[in-house]
Amino acid sequence: MSQNKRLLMSGLILLLLVGGVLGVEALRRRQVAESNQSQMPEGMPTAVPGSIPISVNGDILASFTPDALDQLPNASFKDAEEGKTQEGWLLADVLNFYLDDTLPDNATILVRSNHRDKEITLTWAEVADPANKIMFDLSGRGTLKLVSLLPRLDTRAEWVQDADEITITIP
DSSP states (O other): OOHHHHHHHHHHHHHHHHHHHHHHHHHHHHHHHHHHHHHSOTTOOOOOTTOEEEEETTEEEEEEOGGGGGGSOOEEEEOTTTOOEEEEEEHHHHHHHHOSSOOOTTOEEEEEETTTTEEEEEEHHHHHOGGGOOEEEEOTTSOEEEEOSSGGGOSTTTSBTTOOEEEEEOO
16 A cells, blocks of 8 residues: 555544544533523523523522623712722612512622622612612623622622622512
């Protein structure tokens, strides 16, 4: 067998192997996607990667990305620690935009950063009070941080930076 025929056969075998691996991988991905869809209840929204899901009593009702907040009114205040202006969107406006029903005053709202292992629990009464200025501010890295004038959330050490989850519990 000549050198050219060996190279051609080797190339053909290599192409068949690569094609086989790609075909098996595509089939596996499709099966995993179908399996995941069958586990979700019909009509249940899913969060897009990089978005912040909003769940109420364990059910994800919505999710959003920082870009989606541009359509909401802006809010701002000067932080007590350094006197810098914090600018963003009130948490109450975000929740009112994405939730159909008004929350009762005793509903608890947990804002969490899984990456930083940090969280804060607030009541709807606290969030709905505009004087508290509980709001999301865009960080320099493009993630959201929860800031406020509330005494337990008014310094940088208390802020929930890289917020990635909102969990609401209605008693």
